[in-house]
Amino acid sequence: RPDVIQPGYEPGTVVTDAVPQTTAPLGSPSEAEVEETLKRIQTHKGVIGTIVVNAEGIPIRTTLDNSTTVQYAGLLHQLTMKARSTVRDIDPQNDLTFLRIRSKKHEIMVAPDKEYLLIVIQNPSE
Amino acid sequence: ILPKGSTHQTNMLLMSVWSCFFGQDEEDGTETGEGDEWMQGKTLIKPLDQLDLTEAELKEEFTRILTANNPHAPQNIVRYSFKERSYKPISSVDQLAVHFVLEGNLLHQDSDEARRQRAKQGLPEGRLPGLLELLFDQICCFLQEQTFETAVAEKPETPAGKKEQKITNQFNFSERASQTLNNPLRERGCQTEPPPRANFSATANQWEIYDVYLEVLQKQEKNKEKAKAVPKKDDDKGKKKMMLVETQSDDITKVAKVAKIIERMVNQNTFDDIAQDFKYFEDASDEYREQEGTLLPLWKFQYDKAKRLSVTALCWNESYKDLFAVGLGSYDFTKQGRGMLVFYSLKNSTFPEYIYPTTSGILCLDIHKHLPYLVAVGFYDGCVAVYNLKEETLQPIYKSTAKSGKHTDPVWQVKWQKDDMDNNHNFFSVSSDGRVVSWTLVKNELVFTDIIKLSLEGAVSEGPEGVQLPIMACGTSFDFHKQIDYLFLVGTEEGKIHKCSKAYSSQFLETYNAHNMAVDAVKWNHFHTKVFISCSSDWTVKIWDHTIKTPMFTFDLNASVGDVAWSPYSSTVFAAVTTDGKVHTFDLSINKYEAICQQPVVAKKKTKLTHIEFNPVYPIIIVGDDRGYVTSLKLSPNLRKKPKEKKGQELPKGPEVEIAKMEKLLILSRTKKIKTDYKS
Numbered sequence: 001r002p003d004v005i006q007p008g009y010e011p012g013t014v015v016t017d018a019v020p021q022t023t024a025p026l027g028s029p030s031e032a033e034v035e036e037t038l039k040r041i042q043t044h045k046g047v048i049g050t051i052v053v054n055a056e057g058i059p060i061r062t063t064l065d066n067s068t069t070v071q072y073a074g075l076l077h078q079l080t081m082k083a084r085s086t087v088r089d090i091d092p093q094n095d096l097t098f099l100r101i102r103s104k105k106h107e108i109m110v111a112p113d114k115e116y117l118l119i120v121i122q123n124p125s126e
Numbered sequence: 127i128l129p130k131g132s133t134h135q136t137n138m139l140l141m142s143v144w145s146c147f148f149g150q151d152e153e154d155g156t157e158t159g160e161g162d163e164w165m166q167g168k169t170l171i172k173p174l175d176q177l178d179l180t181e182a183e184l185k186e187e188f189t190r191i192l193t194a195n196n197p198h199a200p201q202n203i204v205r206y207s208f209k210e211r212s213y214k215p216i217s218s219v220d221q222l223a224v225h226f227v228l229e230g231n232l233l234h235q236d237s238d239e240a241r242r243q244r245a246k247q248g249l250p251e252g253r254l255p256g257l258l259e260l261l262f263d264q265i266c267c268f269l270q271e272q273t274f275e276t277a278v279a280e281k282p283e284t285p286a287g288k289k290e291q292k293i294t295n296q297f298n299f300s301e302r303a304s305q306t307l308n309n310p311l312r313e314r315g316c317q318t319e320p321p322p323r324a325n326f327s328a329t330a331n332q333w334e335i336y337d338v339y340l341e342v343l344q345k346q347e348k349n350k351e352k353a354k355a356v357p358k359k360d361d362d363k364g365k366k367k368m369m370l371v372e373t374q375s376d377d378i379t380k381v382a383k384v385a386k387i388i389e390r391m392v393n394q395n396t397f398d399d400i401a402q403d404f405k406y407f408e409d410a411s412d413e414y415r416e417q418e419g420t421l422l423p424l425w426k427f428q429y430d431k432a433k434r435l436s437v438t439a440l441c442w443n444e445s446y447k448d449l450f451a452v453g454l455g456s457y458d459f460t461k462q463g464r465g466m467l468v469f470y471s472l473k474n475s476t477f478p479e480y481i482y483p484t485t486s487g488i489l490c491l492d493i494h495k496h497l498p499y500l501v502a503v504g505f506y507d508g509c510v511a512v513y514n515l516k517e518e519t520l521q522p523i524y525k526s527t528a529k530s531g532k533h534t535d536p537v538w539q540v541k542w543q544k545d546d547m548d549n550n551h552n553f554f555s556v557s558s559d560g561r562v563v564s565w566t567l568v569k570n571e572l573v574f575t576d577i578i579k580l581s582l583e584g585a586v587s588e589g590p591e592g593v594q595l596p597i598m599a600c601g602t603s604f605d606f607h608k609q610i611d612y613l614f615l616v617g618t619e620e621g622k623i624h625k626c627s628k629a630y631s632s633q634f635l636e637t638y639n640a641h642n643m644a645v646d647a648v649k650w651n652h653f654h655t656k657v658f659i660s661c662s663s664d665w666t667v668k669i670w671d672h673t674i675k676t677p678m679f680t681f682d683l684n685a686s687v688g689d690v691a692w693s694p695y696s697s698t699v700f701a702a703v704t705t706d707g708k709v710h711t712f713d714l715s716i717n718k719y720e721a722i723c724q725q726p727v728v729a730k731k732k733t734k735l736t737h738i739e740f741n742p743v744y745p746i747i748i749v750g751d752d753r754g755y756v757t758s759l760k761l762s763p764n765l766r767k768k769p770k771e772k773k774g775q776e777l778p779k780g781p782e783v784e785i786a787k788m789e790k791l792l793i794l795s796r797t798k799k800i801k802t803d804y805k806s
Contacts, residue, residue, distance in 0.1 A: 030379070037385045040477060044392050052381055088333030098387055109391045111384040118384045124395040 046123045048106060053077055053117040072108075076119055080112050196221040248291055269296065390473045397475060400424050404472070404746065409762040417716050419723045419764030421709060424746060425475035427452070427756040431483075432466050437750025439491045440739045445498040447743045448472040449479065452756055455487025455506055457736070462487055462506055467513065470756065482513060482520055492553065494542045502553045502565075504537030510555050510565060512572070524572045526565065531574035533557035538602045544611070554606070556616060560598025562626070578631050580618060602644050609655055615672075617645025623660055625672060638675055640668060647689050653697035654788040661690040667702050669714075671792055678795045679718065683710055689737045691747075695766060697788045703735035703749055711765050714791050723765060727757055 042050050042063055051069055052061035057077040062069040084096040099110040106123040199221050207214045233240045328334070394401055404424050412419060432454045439453030448471050455465040465487035469480035486507040494500040499515040503522070509532045511522035526532040535558035542553045543564070552566040560580040566573045580599040600619035607613040612628040613635075621643055625636035641662035651657040657678075661667045663686040668677035685704035693699040698714040707730075711723040728735065728751055737750040745761045 034379050034382045034385060037382070037389055037477075041385065041389050041392055044389075044476070045396050047392060050388075085329075085331055085333070088336075089331055092333040092336035098391060100391070107395060109388060109395075111387045111391070113380065113384040116381050116384060118381055118388050120388050120392060122392055122395055124398065 041120060044122075046125075048121040048123060050121075051119040053119065055115045072119060072121075073117075076108070076110055077117060080110050080117060084112060194221065196223045198223065266296075389477070390471075393474050393476055397425065400475075404744070404760060407760065409764075412762050412764040415764060417713075417722050417764065419711065419762040419766075421711070421723060421725045421727065421747070421759040421761060421765075423727065424758040424760055425472065427470045427475050427478075427758070428754060429466075429468055429478055429481070431481075432468060432754040435464075435466060435487070435754045436734075436752035437736050437754060437756060438465075438487065438489050440737045440748055440750050440756070441491055441493050442739055442741055442748075443493050443498050444495050444742065446471075447741065449498075450739070450741075450748060450756075451491055451493055451501060452750060453488035453491040453503065454754060455489055457752070465505070467491065467501070467503060469515070472758070480515055482522075484511075489536050490539045490555075492540045492542050494551065497551070500542075500551065502540045502542060502555075504540045504555050504557075506536045508533035508535055508537060508557060508559070510537055510540060510553075510572070512553075512567060524567060524570075526572050526574065530572055531563065531576075533559050533561060533563070535559040535600065539604050541604070541606055543606070554604070554614075556601040556604045558600035558602070558619065560600060562601060562604065562616060564628075576631070577628055578616075578626055580616060580624065600644075603646060603648050605649050605658070607650055607655070608652065615648045615650070615658060617648040617660060619644040621645060621662065621664070623648055623670075636672070636675075638670065640670075640677070641666060646687060647691075649690065649692055651697055651788065652692050652694055654792075657697075657788055657792070659690055659692065659700060661687040661702055663687065667710075671796075674796070678792060679714070681710075681712065681719075681721075683708075683721075688735055691738050691740055693740050693766075694742050695745075698791065699765065701738055701740070701747060703738045705734035707731060707733050707735055707751075709735065709738065709747070709749060709759070711761070713765065713767065714788075716767065718791070723762075727759060728755075 038050065038052075038061075041047060049062070049064040049068075051059050051064065051072055053059050053073045053076075057074060059069045059073040064072070080096070080099060083099055087094050087096045096112055098112070101108040101110075102124075106121055109120045109122065111118045199219050201219065203216045203219055204213045205216055206212070233243075403422060407422065409420055409422065435454035436456055437452055438455040438457065439451075441451045441453075443449040443451070450470055452468045452470065453465070454468060456462060465484040467480075467482040467484060467488055468478045471479050484503075484505065486505040486509065488503055489506055490504040492502045494502075501513045501515065503511045503513060505511070510526045512524040514523045517523060533555065537555050537557045540553055540555045542551070546552050546566060548568075550566050550568055552564055554562060554564050554577065556562045562577045562580070564575045564577050566575070580601050599622070601616050602619050603617040605615050607615075614626055614628070616624045616626055617640070618624070621639070621641035623638040623640045623645055624634040625638070626634050640660050641664045643662050643664040645660055645662050648658060648660045651659070656671050656673060657669060658672060659667065659669050665682055665684060665686060667681045667683060667687055667690055669679040670677050681702075683702060683704050685706040685708070688703045688705060690700060690702040693701070696713070696715075698716075699712065701709060701711045703709055707726045707728040709723070709725050709727050710721040711725075712721050716722055727749055730753075733755075734752045735749055736752055738747055740747050745766055746758050747761065748756050748758050750756050
């Protein structure tokens with residue numbers, strides 16, 4: 001059973017001083033900035049859950065319960081691999097940017113990376 | 127004597143029997159007749175218990191049938207049928223009657239039993255034992271007290287190749303056996319360690335092959351580079367260490383790019399209708415409105431930490447058409463504090479792409495036309511700075527200091543210029559201290575050059591020790607000509623606009639008495655080379671031909687005008703924002719005197735609009751206000767009109783059209799002017 005890490009990061013407080021250290025430009029972003037971006041996504045309107053999956057298909061970060069996470073991670077990982085394989089087979093210089101699956105109840109968005117996969121489930125009508 | 131129970135027929139049979147005995151002529155059918163003779167001698171003796179039957183009964187014929195049925199077989203066997211749950215008579219009953227059974231003791235010679243017996247006797251199969259052998263066997267068997275079994279047909283064949291049988295002592299034989307000690311069996315085995323095995327599977331897709339080739343190519347290139355340059359060992363080690371650290375941990379920072387994409391997708395979903403409007407919505411009611419147009423509100427951009435600040439500068443990025451920069455600070459003299467430089471993308475309206483906090487409020491900014499990562503910023507405290515968006519730090523890469531010639535008053539406008547002869551980037555700034563300064567980015571520092579000093583004509587003040595110092599005018603805005611490189615306009619706080627040249631540092635080419643209050647913005651037309659527009663807090667917007675000292679058009683907007691901007695798609699369309707929260711859009715080719723659209727764009731009436739910018743590509747404008755919000759609005763079709771094509775004529779395209787349009791208007795107004803001048 002994969003060990004699912006729950007996010008425990010508390011974002012920094014609002015700065016009032018002279019040069020506040022809030023965010024860095026995206027040369028190579030700091031961990032704090034990434035955490036903040038993920039937190040913004042999670043708290044965005046209509047977002048049901050977010051899952052970060054590593055290259056082997058094991059979820060490393062999630063906001064959903066364990067069984068749902070494992071199910072989503074496994075299924076979407078395979079689908080993304082297949083989609084990416086399809087895109088690249090047609091043109092090897094091309095690559096998959098993201099995948100959207102819209103269903104009756106909600107929308108599943110998957111953005112793949114070289115090593116990671118970010119899955120967000122949103123209810124767009126909310 | 128007739129047997130008991132006999133019938134008439136049997137009587138007849140018996141009679142015939144009797145007659146045979148006597149040898150009488152039996153051809154005569156009536157035996158009774160013959161017998162009668164004999165019989166007459168004797169009378170018929172009836173047994174005492176013979177049935178008395180009547181004549182009719184005697185003549186009755188009884189048929190007796192010989193059947194194959196077994197008379198002893200039961201005829202009414204009933205069996206219980208579970209199917210029908212009742213007793214049912216069996217239809218057919220076995221009629222077989224067995225009379226005699228005798229078990230035989232003959233064996234077929236090819237049967238198993240026969241073969242077994244032959245084997246016991248030690249004879250080869252297929253061969254039948256001969257007579258002598260049979261006898262011999264018999265004797266042996268008798269003596270050995272074995273049962274003898276009959277052999278079948280005798281074939282006196284001499285056996286050939288008979289198995290050698292050990293002839294045992296017939297008379298005195300006893301078998302003795304003994305068993306030696308069995309050695310205990312031990313099984314010993316050993317197994318070597320199996321060679322390490324690994325399962326490997328992979329798919330060979332076209333793209334995997336491509337990836338591998340690419341990697342090999344990159345490695346080759348790296349090797350080539352290494353061969354050229356002498357590698358430093360320390361660096362390599364350091365790099366290796368870095369690599370190890372990265373691969374070991376589950377680095378969350380690698381998710382950054384992907385998280386950004388997802389954030390945009392999530393935003394797109396939430397603001398789906400706005401995105402659709404932005405792309406596709408065209409106000410259909412414009413067809414029914416003759417000349418007027420509308421502005422459709424799209425996204426609203428705000429940043430939490432910028433709430434107290436007002437938008438002091440807006441600039442679109444030329445290369446990335448969805449990216450724009452917002453400078454935040456304060457126009458209020460008393461409320462000076464920190465500022466911020468924030469970049470937004472239209473793809474994500476909830477959170478900025480880049481955020482740079484600053485110590486002093488920003489008043490102006492400009493993004494380099496060709497290098498979209500260089501941003502020049504002017505501050506309230508008189509400094510100018512250059513930010514590089516590619517850098518990781520929050521600090522600017524260049525900043526002017528008191529030593530390096532920073533302004534002593536707020537910097538109101540900055541603008542990038544073309545690279546100078548040494549290919550260094552440079553930009554200009556104008557400030558209230560009356561100086562127009564050119565800054566050049568030379569390696570690590572910012573080198574300044576005073577271009578011009580704005581002095582009030584004729585005004586001279588008494589300085590200390592009796593030296594007469596010229597009073598400086600306060601420059602509040604400037605703009606460079608699109609084609610003529612050295613020509614630029616400067617607007618001052620006194621309401622004058624000076625036409626200057628980079629070459630002349632002390633004299634103006636021309637001065638226009640433009641406004642009664644400070645000139646907030648002055649902008650050259652994108653198409654027509656002679657026309658520029660100016661706006662001021664004295665509620666007016668004026669359009670000028672730089673060869674004529676008086677304005678061509680004047681518009682009174684009933685409120686202090688914060689900013690004015692020409693549209694990039696038409697030479698006659700421009701928009702202005704006022705402090706009463708309205709956006710006024712004008713199209714001179716449609717209506718020379720009035721705005722074709724006057725629309726309040728902010729919810730609260732007290733919000734003042736500070737800046738406006740047209741997007742170079744999309745039909746949208748962004749408007750900044752003094753609460754730190756930036757609102758984007760879409761221009762309706764009426765506001766974007768191109769000249770109508772005449773029937774049969776091809777529509778000419780390009781800036782020439784725009785210039786021609788403007789020229790036409792100018793001629794009209796010039797002629798009117800001449801008339802009025804002449805009259806007056």
